Amino acid sequence: MLKQMGFIFDADCCVGCKTCETACKNENKTQPGISWRRVTQVADHKYLSVSCNHCDSPECFRVCPERAYTKRRDGIVLIDPNLCNGCMDCVGACPYTAPKFDIISHKASKCTFCLPRQQMGLEAACVSACPTGALQMYNFKQAYPKGTVAKIEGFPDIRLTRPSIRFFPSKTRERYFLEER
Amino acid sequence: MRDGGNKVYRNVCPRNCYDTCSMLSYVQNGKLEKVEGDPLQGYTQGRLCTKGYAYPEYVYSPDRLRYPLYQYPRGSGHWERISWDQALEKIAGKMIELNRRYGSNLSLAYNKYSGNIGLLHYAIEGMFNSLGAHTKPFGDACLAAGKDALHYDLGKALSPDPESMAQAGLIMIWGANPAWTAVHQLDFIKQARDSGAKLVVIDPLFTPIAAKADLFIQIRPGTDGLLALTLARMMIERKQYDRKFAENHLFGWEPFLSYLQDKISINETSEVTGVSLQAMEKLASLYASHRPCAHWAGFGIQRSSNGGQNVRSISALAAITGNLGQKGGGMFYLHPSEDLFPRNLLKYARPLADGKKDREADINNFAERLLFFDKPPVRFLWIASRNPLSQDQDLNKWQELLRTLELVVTVDLFMTKTAQMSDLVLPAASHFEEVDLNISYWHHWLALNEKAIPSYYEAKSDLEIARMLTRRLKEISPGFSNFPDELTAEDWLAKEFTSQVYTAYGLTSWQELKDGPHKLRAKTPWLDRKFRTCGGKFELYSNEAKKDNLPALPRFSWPQTKGDYPLRLITPQNPYRIHSQYNALTWLSGEYDNVLQINPKDAAQRELAEGDWVRVYNAEGEIIKKVQLSNSVPPGVVVAFQGGDNPVNILIARTAADMGMKMSGSRNAAFYDTYVDCVQGRR
CATH class of the missing domain: 2.40.40.20 (Barwin-like endoglucanases)
Structure with missing residues (x-):
């Protein structure tokens, strides 16, 4: 592959505002209830924003009986809705629950890395909307950015699919809480 | 503008929010396809917030009101779709009938606030002003105490450009959570931190912004002022205040000093605020070593019966340490850019006949005031840009008020709690369906809101409604109103651009805003150390406050109400x-x-x-x-x-905060002085 596109998520910057989630809906017009990107709170004000991680070894691609998934030369994993038969194998197989099942169209869909935007020279909608710079696009054929780690609290096992995502972990901070009444 | 198959329009999010985001709307065949941030606006920098990106769903939400609706009996849920003509007929008929019954329009009242803060939404005020003497709200439900506090200190509540926070050495946030309420500020905070600044958050709640702070100090609600005064005392004792500034630009230094010496003790502060001595020590050392300091007084700290004092105490701290008028530092609260504009619709008035006066009801005590009015009693209420049955205080009084009203009209986009209790509901336009002008009370940008899409079904803007209703009133009873219903949104817009406005924003014509937002050309406030108080100094001791029966010095006192609940x-x-x-x-x-x-x-x-x-x-x-x-x-x-x-x-x-009378004529609600208890319940 020429590239392996993916995301860098800075847990130290993310404030859990879900702007990335809504920006994705605004851009991709997913059906109500379908979120290609999801922000979750893993501990008190520690957040995780996850979409498809365009894995090096995508489980969705492997399990799909219709061969609806492709892995492009830039690393992006796509699903062809015309080939999807709605069996939901990919939905169950993905450790990051990236493929979402739409009960109306009876098909799975997932993050496209905003290919149409990229073709216009724009960043993915989630990345460009993030108010804190917590999300970045990154080509993992390059050396990993300094200070990033492979996994943080709340993120599923990475050994199976080798997801194209790295993390800046949260820093420890000085806090003084009220203790008694 | 065009972008592929889309037409692109400039819009502005009109919500009552710090950020007032400029947005680009992508429209195809008259349908809003998506929204983006406008990259030409330097504060929001091409980004929206999570709510902003949800506008395509908001505009076409199946829950949006499409047609005028009539409910009989009120509150029954028996709604009937009626035409605009029928709705206007009912409204105008009732207004004229009440006028004949009581011999004046004083039984007609409106309640309008911040649901859409675009400038042309003052059409409601203009429409009622044109009726002659009527019953109207006054006051500020949100920010009045803090505004007065800064007025006493500075002579005018001016805040620095929030983009300048990027040059701060220390950012100290009291009772604000920009991670949820001003997300675009986070970039400027990040810029400052990337160059070595520290972020301190002081809040009773461990908020998302608190989680990101270098130092978070949890404090008992309503005691922020005491911590600020204690920090001031620590700075003075350690000779870390600005002596030159104190000598030349402070009024009331001596009494302030003796107040701190006599009344403020670190140990006692620790007891009252719940902040440990260690935390205070840490705060003091960060505060002394990182300059300039941007002090951000959030609106939360003034929603209590000592709220104004909290703001004055923080501003006193900023002053004695020489942080005012320093680029990157200063006191951030709000910036009243709107004051530059003539606000013709708001101020539009019909000359009142001799002896006739409007009746004014404090918006913070609206239902009670309306019930109190007699001769004539209020019988008609128009509600726009507001959902008082969800958001007001003293909701029991509202229920009582509703029982006395003969016609309640609500203009809204959705069937709110208030709309549910109205006789008539009129569908309001979203900001994509109208022309408007938007001025932030936080950042310094001015932006034009274009009409991007046709009206959603029969929705109309406040201005269109005012024009239509006025026309109907004049038809039935010539001279009933003097509202110039022939003026369009563009006409009113053009009138807002005085030469002062053009100069302030570097514009030669308002149409230039079609090419992008413009920024106020404002210097950092107080750079020249010339304050707008009577004596030109920063007033630690305010004679004006004293005249208004408030302490002359910023003082700490416990919030008054404790109540019976824990x-x-x-x-x-x-x-x-x-x-x-x-x-x-x-x-x-x-x-x-x-x-x-x-x-x-x-x-x-x-x-x-x-x-x-x-x-x-x-x-x-x-x-x-x-x-x-x-x-x-x-x-x-x-x-x-x-x-x-x-x-x-x-x-x-x-409930009421301690200040607000000076600039807003009324004290804002002390929302955070509420006490409750709770037990296991059942749904």
């Missing part, structure tokens, strides 16, 4: 709503809508577990919420978010 209720914004707005959308999470956040210790005492239904009550009333155990909330405090199906404001009694 838990203090705080009702902040949640990231997916603004007050009661946005609750109809699937794109936005409803996770905070019906929860009561409570410290596990308080929950354990009441045998409450996560997810339990809980009955929250006080003398005002009760609501049912779902327990969310949270270590972000200190013991003795509970948090419920605003709006939703079961609005928390039912628990909020008529």
Whole structure:
């Protein structure tokens, strides 16, 4: 592959505002209830924003009986809705629950890395909307950015699919809480 | 503009919010396809917030009101679709009938506030002003105490450009959570931190911004002022104040010094605020070593009966340490750019006949005031840009008021709590369906809001409604109103651009705003150290405050009300709503809508577990919420978010902050002086 596109998520910057989630809906017009990107709170004000991680070894691609998934030369994993038969194998197989099942169209869909935007020279909608710079696009054929780690609290096992995502972990901070009444 | 098959328009989010985002709307065949941030606006820098990106769903939400609706009997849910002509007929007929019955228009009242803060939404004020003497609201429900506090200190509440926070050495946030309420500020905070600045957050709640701070200090609600005064004392004792500034630009240094020496002790502060000596020491050392300091007084700290004093105390600290008028530093609260504009619709008036006067009702005590009015009593109420039955205090009085009204008209986009209790509901246009002008009270940008799409079904803007109703009134009773209904939105817009406005924003014609927002050409306030007070100095000791029966010095006193209930209720914004707005959308999470956040210790005492239904009550009333155990909330405090199906404001009694009379004529609600208790409940 020429590239392996993916995301860098800075847990130290993310404030859990879900702007990335809504920006994705605004851009991709997913059906109500379908979120290609999801922000979750893993501990008190520690957040995780996850979409498809365009894995090096995508489980969705492997399990799909219709061969609806492709892995492009830039690393992006796509699903062809015309080939999807709605069996939901990919939905169950993905450790990051990236493929979402739409009960109306009876098909799975997932993050496209905003290919149409990229073709216009724009960043993915989630990345460009993030108010804190917590999300970045990154080509993992390059050396990993300094200070990033492979996994943080709340993120599923990475050994199976080798997801194209790295993390800046949260820093420890000085806090003084009220203790008694 | 064009972009592929889309037409691109400039819009501005008109919500009552710090950020007033400039947006680009992509429209195809008259349908809003998507929204983007406008990259030409330097504060929001091409980004929106989570609510902003949800506008395509908001505009076409199946819950949006499409047609005028008539409900009989009121509150029954028996709605009937009627035409605009029928609606106008009913309204105009009632207005004229009441005028004949009472011999004046004083029985006609309106209540309008911040649901859409675009400048042309003052059409409602203009429409009522044109009727001659009537009953109107006055005052400021949100920010009045803080505004007065800064007025006493500085002579005018001016804040620096929030983009300048990028040059701060220390950013100290008191009672604000920009991670939820001003997300675009985060970039400027980040820029400052990337160059070595530190972020301090002082808040009773461990908020998302607190979680990012270099130093977070949790404080008992309402005691911020005491901590600020104590920090001031520490700075003075350690000779870390600005002596030159104190000698030349401070009025009241001596009495302030003796007040601090006599009344403020670090140990006592620690007892009252709950902040440990160690935390104060840490704060003092950061404060002394990182300059300039941007002090951000959030609106939360002034929603209590000592709220104005809290703001004055923080501003005193900023002053004695020489942080005012320093680029990057200073006192951030709000910036009243709107004052530059003539606001012709707001000020539009019909000359009143001799002896005739409008009747004014304090917006913070609206229902009670309206009930009090007699000869004639109020019988007609117009509600626009407002959802008082969710957001006002003293909701029991509102129920009483409704019983006395003969016609209640609500203009809204959705069937709000207030709309549900109206006789007539008129569908309001979204900002994509109207022309407007938007001025932020925080950042310094001015932006034009273009009409991007046709009206959603029969929705209309406040100005269109004012024009239509006026026309109908004049037809039935010539001379009933003098509102110039022939003027279009563009006509009113053009009138706002005085030569002063053109100069202030570097414009030669308002149409230039079609090419992008313009920024106010403002210097950092107080750079010249010339304050706008009588003596030109910063007033630690304010004779004006004294004249207004307030302490001349910033002083700490406990919030007045404690009540019979043990838990203090705080009702902040949640990231997916603004007050009661946005609750109809699937794109936005409803996770905070019906929860009561409570410290596990308080929950354990009441045998409450996560997810339990809980009955929250006080003398005002009760609501049912779902327990969310949270270590972000200190013991003795509970948090419920605003709006939703079961609005928390039912628990909020008529309360008032300490200040507000000076600039707004009324003291804002002390929302955070509410105390409650809770027990296991059942839904």
